[in-house]
Amino acid sequence: MDYDFTEDQAAILGGLEQLIGSLNIEPPKDAVFSAYSQPLDDELTAGGYLDITSQEGFGLLDGALIVEQLAQLPVSVEAATSVLIAPVFLEDTTRRPVAILAGALTKPARFLPMAKTLLADIGDDLLRIEIPEGAVEEVATLFAYPYGRLKNPENLPRVSLGSAQLPTFRRRWRIAIAVESSGLMQSALNLVLEHVKTRQQFGRPIGSFQAIQHRLVMAAELGQAVRWLGLRAAWSDSESDAAIAATFAQDAIPRFCTDLHQFCGAMGLTLEFPLHHWTYRLRALLGELGGSSAQAIAAADATWGQK
Amino acid sequence: MEFGWSPEQSQHRARVRALLARELPADWDDIAVHGPGSDAQTAFSKIFCKKLANEGLLISHWPREYGGNDMTVWDQFIMGEELWAAGEPRGPQYMNVNWIGPVLMRYGNAAQKAEYFPQIASGSVIWCQGFSEPSAGSDLASLRTRADKVEGGYLVNGAKVWTSYAGLATHCFLLARTASAGKGAIVILLLDMASPGVQVKQIPALIGEGDIHEVFFTDVFVPAQNLLGEEGQAWEIITFALQNERIGIPRYAFSRRMLDRAAEKLKADGRFENPVVRDRAGRALALCEAARMMVYRVVHQRATQAPQDAYGNLARWAIIQADHAVNDFMTEFMPEGLLGEDQMQIAHHQRAIAAGIASGAAEIQLNLAARRYLDLPSEPRRGL
Numbered sequence: 001m002d003y004d005f006t007e008d009q010a011a012i013l014g015g016l017e018q019l020i021g022s023l024n025i026e027p028p029k030d031a032v033f034s035a036y037s038q039p040l041d042d043e044l045t046a047g048g049y050l051d052i053t054s055q056e057g058f059g060l061l062d063g064a065l066i067v068e069q070l071a072q073l074p075v076s077v078e079a080a081t082s083v084l085i086a087p088v089f090l091e092d093t094t095r096r097p098v099a100i101l102a103g104a105l106t107k108p109a110r111f112l113p114m115a116k117t118l119l120a121d122i123g124d125d126l127l128r129i130e131i132p133e134g135a136v137e138e139v140a141t142l143f144a145y146p147y148g149r150l151k152n153p154e155n156l157p158r159v160s161l162g163s164a165q166l167p168t169f170r171r172r173w174r175i176a177i178a179v180e181s182s183g184l185m186q187s188a189l190n191l192v193l194e195h196v197k198t199r200q201q202f203g204r205p206i207g208s209f210q211a212i213q214h215r216l217v218m219a220a221e222l223g224q225a226v227r228w229l230g231l232r233a234a235w236s237d238s239e240s241d242a243a244i245a246a247t248f249a250q251d252a253i254p255r256f257c258t259d260l261h262q263f264c265g266a267m268g269l270t271l272e273f274p275l276h277h278w279t280y281r282l283r284a285l286l287g288e289l290g291g292s293s294a295q296a297i298a299a300a301d302a303t304w305g306q307k
Numbered sequence: 308m309e310f311g312w313s314p315e316q317s318q319h320r321a322r323v324r325a326l327l328a329r330e331l332p333a334d335w336d337d338i339a340v341h342g343p344g345s346d347a348q349t350a351f352s353k354i355f356c357k358k359l360a361n362e363g364l365l366i367s368h369w370p371r372e373y374g375g376n377d378m379t380v381w382d383q384f385i386m387g388e389e390l391w392a393a394g395e396p397r398g399p400q401y402m403n404v405n406w407i408g409p410v411l412m413r414y415g416n417a418a419q420k421a422e423y424f425p426q427i428a429s430g431s432v433i434w435c436q437g438f439s440e441p442s443a444g445s446d447l448a449s450l451r452t453r454a455d456k457v458e459g460g461y462l463v464n465g466a467k468v469w470t471s472y473a474g475l476a477t478h479c480f481l482l483a484r485t486a487s488a489g490k491g492a493i494v495i496l497l498l499d500m501a502s503p504g505v506q507v508k509q510i511p512a513l514i515g516e517g518d519i520h521e522v523f524f525t526d527v528f529v530p531a532q533n534l535l536g537e538e539g540q541a542w543e544i545i546t547f548a549l550q551n552e553r554i555g556i557p558r559y560a561f562s563r564r565m566l567d568r569a570a571e572k573l574k575a576d577g578r579f580e581n582p583v584v585r586d587r588a589g590r591a592l593a594l595c596e597a598a599r600m601m602v603y604r605v606v607h608q609r610a611t612q613a614p615q616d617a618y619g620n621l622a623r624w625a626i627i628q629a630d631h632a633v634n635d636f637m638t639e640f641m642p643e644g645l646l647g648e649d650q651m652q653i654a655h656h657q658r659a660i661a662a663g664i665a666s667g668a669a670e671i672q673l674n675l676a677a678r679r680y681l682d683l684p685s686e687p688r689r690g691l
Contacts, residue, residue: 001316001381002309003607009308061308193681208684213677214670220681221624224604225597232310232600241596248593296589297582303592304570306580 003228008057009065012049016069019043027074027274034144035277036114037075041097044070050082051093060084064179064234068227071183074277076145078111080176081119084234088168089119089128089161099131100173102289105153108139110284112148119169121289126161126169129153143284144277171239174246174295177285178230181249184285185223185256188278192216192260195267206263215259222252243299250292253282312385319382323364323389330358331396339394340650342515342657343401344472349433349517352398356430359397366404366428373412373420374428380610384557392560394654399434399472401556403427407434407480410548414536419497423478435473437481437498437522440466445668447482447545448490452524454483461485461496461534463504463527471665473507473520476500481529482545485538493541497533504528514657549667550615558626558662559598562633565655566591569637584640591632598625617679620672627663627672634659 005013023043028035044050053063063083070079078097086098099115101107105122112118113136118129135156136148150156193216196207206212229245257279261268268275289295312320332338338347359365368383369375387405390397397404408427411419426432443450452465463483473479479498486492498505504527510519536544570588573579579588601622608615634656637644644652663669677683 001312001603001607003604004611005308065308193683197682197684204687205684208686210674210677210686213681213683214673216681216683217621217624217673217676220676221601221621224601224621225625228600228604229593229597231308235308235310243589244593244596247589248597251590251593292590293582293586296586296593299589299592300570300579300585304567304574304579304588306585 005065009062012052012058012062013065013069015047016049016066019047019049020069020073025073025075027277031271033140033142033271033276033280034146035075036111036146037073037077038114040070040073040075040077044077044079045096050079050096051087053083053087054093060175060237061231061235064175064231067176067179068183068186068230071180071281072187074187074274076281078114080180081111084176084179085119085169085172086117088172089126089165090117095130099148102173105129105150108141108147108149110143110145110147112136112150113138113146115148118150121166121169124163126163126165128159128161129156132156141284142276142280144280145284167239170289170298171237171242173289174242174298175230175233175237177288177295178226178233178242178245178249181253181282181285182223182227182230184278184282185219185226185252188256188260188275188282189216189219189223191275191278192219192263195264212263216263219256219259222248222256226252238302240299240302243295243302246289247292247295247299250286250288250295253286257282316381316385320385320389323386326359326362326364327389327393327396330355331393335394335396336651339396340654342518342654343395343398344474344518345516346475348396348398349472349475351396352400352433353431355396355398356400360428360430365397365430366408368404369408370412373408373424380606384606388557388560391557392564394561394651399476400427400430400432402436402472403432403434406548410480410544411535413547414540414544416532418532419535423497426477432478433472433476434478434480435470435476435500435520435522437467437470437479437483439469441468444469445671448493448542450482450484450493452481452483454485454494454496454529456485457528460528460530460532461494463496463498463524463529465524467522467524468520469510470507470520470522471518473500473522474509474517479505479522480535480548482541490542491539493545494538495535495541495544496529497535498527498529499533502527502529514661515654518657550619556666557599557602558658559595559602559629561655561658562629563592563595563599565637565651566595566633568651569633569641573640578640587636587640591629591636594625594629594632598622598629601625617676620676621680623667623672624669624676627669630659630662 049066052058067080067083081098081100082096095116097111097115099109099112099118101109102121115131120127137151139147139149141147197205199206226249229248233241233245267273338351356365367376367378371377440450454461454463477500479500481496481498484492504525506523508521512519605619605622637652
């Protein structure tokens with residue numbers, strides 16, 4: 001049991017930090033709902049960060065740490081699926097970004113506008129679909145990810161990966177939900193902490209009011225719990241750990257986001273204030289794979305069995 | 308970073324489990340149901356702790372110079388996790404080994420160590436903590452019990468309340484004050500509970516038999532050699548003691564065991580097929596595991612001798628959520644347990660309802676974490 005980074009992990013995350021620093025990534029100045037960073041995507045690909053789990057001596061936990069760090073940025077990039085899920089199911093991992101979907105193929109999915117591959121859990125099968133140019137229409141949304149929908153999914157060739165692959169697909173997706181949530185929560189909380197320490201009302205910082213302090217500590221606790229549960233799930237890659245981590249994350253997201261926006265008042269409702277770049281990615285993750293009840297039932301089943 | 312156990316740690320856990328399987332009597336659940344402070348569990352603790360001592364496990368985390376075995380922080384914690392999950396057969400003596408001993412190691416003088424360590428190491432003494440008072444609960448610094456200096460020692464007058472284990476305690480880790488105000492006037496006295504003038508009255512409570520008491524002190528003489536540390540040093544000692552106390556109890560381990568047990572019962576009854584039940588069980592499970600991972604983070608800090616921050620306060624909040632969630636789950640879906648059908652469920656309920664109150668109120672944990680973990684500004688003092 002060791003909560004500190006290994007030397008290799010520290011080196012990788014340090015390198016990633018440098019890479020991010022070199023791109024001068026700032027919250028978008030214009031009023032946009034979602035911002036995708038193609039330059040970052042290009043650099044991550046070139047730097048081999050998205051292939052980390054296939055490199056000797058590295059594993060899923062190392063990939064999860066990368067995903068968590070990238071989620072802290074005020075812009076999005078498709079990393080969680082490429083790092084944590086796709087290597088199991090893609091023969092050609094260069095066919096990315098990769099979108100994931102559960103349910104009907106006509107449903108909107110994150111990153112579909114720029115995706116080259118879609119992995120779809122249709123209930124009784126896992127499908128791999130290569131996305132040709134022009135096959136996707138963008139979907140306008142408040143969620144701070146790019147969303148798209150297949151125009152005519154019935155016309156696209158697909159590869160059936162079989163229902164036996166579904167448990168692995170769902171397990172990795174759950175780990176991705178938790179780990180990405182952790183990164184998003186850290187940045188959102190840091191922004192709000194900065195705000196409540198400087199924003200003055202009644203002659204003092206609003207962060208000095210106990211009513212706000214207590215709820216911020218609760219938010220911090222949620223964020224930390226999501227973090228350690230998510231990273232443990234990445235380390236063990238077990239059904240129960242993954243479902244537990246996703247349960248906690250999706251259960252926490254509504255309270256976390258509501259409180260953080262509350263403490264920023266009307267400013268937090270503007271697109272000028274960058275909080276939504278994290279909280280509206282969190283809200284998008286809330287409904288993935290059926291939402292918190294589906295994860296909780298999966299956690300119970302994985303831990304105790306159904307009958 | 309990794310989240311597994313070494314082979315040695317797994318062996319240690321297996322050894323503790325084997326010892327529990329061997330040494331806990333068939334009627335252990337009936338003994339444990341009344342809580343660590345009950346007559347039955349306290350009496351059993353004296354038998355069990357002697358066995359732990361014989362196995363070299365009672366104070367094995369203490370340094371060798373104090374009779375311990377320099378057991379690692381993680382091994383100590385693994386043992387605590389297993390014992391608490393089993394209902395804490397050390398009874399009130401977990402306090403002795405977890406924080407009273409370590410406090411004496413750091414602040415006790417040679418005579419105090421010579422007197423108290425053999426008693427604790429043999430598993431034959433019960434300590435209680437004389438902290439809370441009618442007007443000093445979370446606001447501990449406002450305590451009023453007096454320790455007036457007299458020739459050769461102190462004369463103690465006052466009252467303590469909510470004192471766990473006092474009914475059977477042989478010693479009290481007593482806080483009192485030598486002057487009317489200020490943290491600097493507080494002293495810590497190591498009191499013999501058999502001293503003339505000490506009166507203990509049990510408080511009937513929801514949380515079980517023998518758990519909380521009032522303790523009255525009327526002209527109780529405490530020899531000067533029973534002062535712990537120096538006058539003026541008490542607050543530093545208390546802070547150190549509370550750091551050891553607050554994460555000393557892995558409460559989530561008992562909650563997780565009860566949740567596992569509840570799931571098996573519900574499955575046997577066919578009620579676990581209901582997805583609503585599984586949903587709620589899964590959420591309670593997530594809270595237990597969240598508490599576990601956050602407490603492990605605190606243990607990791609200790610094990611690596613990293614500076615202590617307020618993460619322990621954050622972890623306490625997680626523990627409280629877990630205890631309440633499991634209790635609420637069982638109360639909602641297994642109310643028959645609280646109607647006399649399941650003594651262990653009653654025992655868990657009684658511990659869970661005190662989770663946010665005992666060992667420092669939940670709100671105090673939030674206050675401390677706000678200031679020391681999130682670095683939020685303090686509330687201005689009234690009148691400023």
